[in-house]
Amino acid sequence: MTAKPPPKGPISPQNSLRAPDLGKVAFSAADIASIDARLKEMQPRFVHLIGEQVERLSAAWAAATERDTEEPFADCIPIAHDLAGLGGTLGYSLVTGLARSLCRVLRKGDCRRPETRNILDAHIRALQTIAKNRIAGDGGPVGIALTEALNIAIRKYNQGETQISLVAPEQP
Amino acid sequence: VDLQRSRLRILLVDDTHEMREMVRGVLEAIGIKRIAEARDGVQALDMIPAFGPHVAFCDWEMKPMNGIEFVRNVRMLPSGTDRFLPIIMLTSHAEEPRVLQARDAGVHEYLTKPFTGESLIARLDSVINHPRPFIQTDTFFGPAPRSVQRK
Numbered sequence: 001m002t003a004k005p006p007p008k009g010p011i012s013p014q015n016s017l018r019a020p021d022l023g024k025v026a027f028s029a030a031d032i033a034s035i036d037a038r039l040k041e042m043q044p045r046f047v048h049l050i051g052e053q054v055e056r057l058s059a060a061w062a063a064a065t066e067r068d069t070e071e072p073f074a075d076c077i078p079i080a081h082d083l084a085g086l087g088g089t090l091g092y093s094l095v096t097g098l099a100r101s102l103c104r105v106l107r108k109g110d111c112r113r114p115e116t117r118n119i120l121d122a123h124i125r126a127l128q129t130i131a132k133n134r135i136a137g138d139g140g141p142v143g144i145a146l147t148e149a150l151n152i153a154i155r156k157y158n159q160g161e162t163q164i165s166l167v168a169p170e171q172p
Numbered sequence: 173v174d175l176q177r178s179r180l181r182i183l184l185v186d187d188t189h190e191m192r193e194m195v196r197g198v199l200e201a202i203g204i205k206r207i208a209e210a211r212d213g214v215q216a217l218d219m220i221p222a223f224g225p226h227v228a229f230c231d232w233e234m235k236p237m238n239g240i241e242f243v244r245n246v247r248m249l250p251s252g253t254d255r256f257l258p259i260i261m262l263t264s265h266a267e268e269p270r271v272l273q274a275r276d277a278g279v280h281e282y283l284t285k286p287f288t289g290e291s292l293i294a295r296l297d298s299v300i301n302h303p304r305p306f307i308q309t310d311t312f313f314g315p316a317p318r319s320v321q322r323k
Contacts, residue, residue: 010316011306024301025176027293031202035289038201039194046190078233082188085264088286089194096286100266 043090047134050092053083054131061124065117073111073120077103083127094139097147098127101154109157119157122150180300181206183225185216185242186262187234195229195262198292213237217245220254227299229283232263232270239263240277247278247313255313256306258299262287278314280304 057079064072080102087095102123109116126146129135135143182204186192192209199207208223210216212234228246232239239261249255260281261274271282281295304315 008308008310011308023176025180025296027202027297027301032289032293034201035198035292038198039289042194042197046194049190081233081264085191085285086188088264089191090286096264100264 039089046086046090047092049086050083050090050095050134051131053079053086054127057083058124058128061120064111069112073106076120077106080106091136092130093137094135094143094147095127095130098123098130098150101150102127105154105157115157119153122153126150177203178205180204180227181208181223181225183208183210183216183219183223183228185210185213185228185230185234185239187211187231191231198289202293213239213242213245216242220246220249220257224254225257227296228257228259229262230259232261232265232274240273243274243277243279258303258315260295260299275317276312278312280315 057076060072060076060079064076080099084096084099084103087093087099102120105116105119105123109119111117111120129146130139130143138144139146182199184192184195184207186195186209189211192211196207196209208219208225210219213230214237216228216230217237230239230242234242237245243259243261246257246259247255258280259278260283261279262283262285263270264285266284274282280299283291283295304318306314307316
């Protein structure tokens with residue numbers, strides 16, 4: 001695709017919103033309420049996606065750990081990324097937090113190191129627990145304990161400790 | 173529902189069918205009915221000339237063409253209205269470098285998942301009712317950053 005560049009500098013917006021058939025669109029607080037209500041109404045229809053996405057992630061993780069290269073671990077990133085988005089949208093904020101944390105470690109860590117694998121494995125197991133038990137929201141006391149345990153493990157990992165164990169809280 | 177709203181054409185670009193369905197659902201809840209869907213940037217680019225969207229929502233992570241590449245391609249379209257298309261990046265990426273990368277590609281607004289009614293309406297109101305001027309430099313073509321507008 002080639003385009004003749006317009007002259008440098010500011011250009012008035014020529015987008016089609018400026019077309020005469022469409023002027024301003026008035027939005028109101030009622031619109032905000034309508035969207036929030038619709039989101040809430042739709043959530044139960046999509047909750048199964050959390051479980052499906054965690055299954056995809058688990059499968060990608062299992063395939064990655066069987067090989068000794070970095071590439072297969074990269075396959076886990078887009079799945080974890082989607083999971084983070086879905087979790088928040090569906091009211092699973094604990095899933096979002098864990099999935100984002102998982103993305104960070106996947107992007108920064110050397111996945112071939114055993115301690116990195118331990119941390120990643122802890123994330124995956126935590127997500128499996130949440131999906132299996134459909135732990136919505138922040139997960140309450142169990143979710144908070146789980147997040148704290150992971151954060152401690154990540155801190156140790158970032159400080160270079162190699163012996164990292166995750167003490168998972170009791171499941172509900 | 174006002175007439176303008178019912179005329180709005182919105183393009184949803186996301187590789188997750190359910191996410192498109194969700195965004196479609198909330199837009200329909202506020203009376204926006206003319207909605208087209210594309211599963212990645214390539215399909216979206218193909219749809220733009222015929223559908224003529226007023227606004228596009230686009231995800232970041234998609235294959236074969238991701239959201240950033242899609243935005244860059246829109247900004248390089250032959251002159252006309254399409255290259256000025258208001259684009260709202262709707263993504264789970266919340267990190268500042270990502271936001272800056274999206275801005276530098278020519279994105280109008282950045283909306284992180286999970287979104288709320290308030291955050292969604294704020295972005296729509298911004299691109300529809302307060303369109304920013306575009307700027308052309310040697311390395312950038314897109315909506316003027318707000319910091320530039322204030323000067």
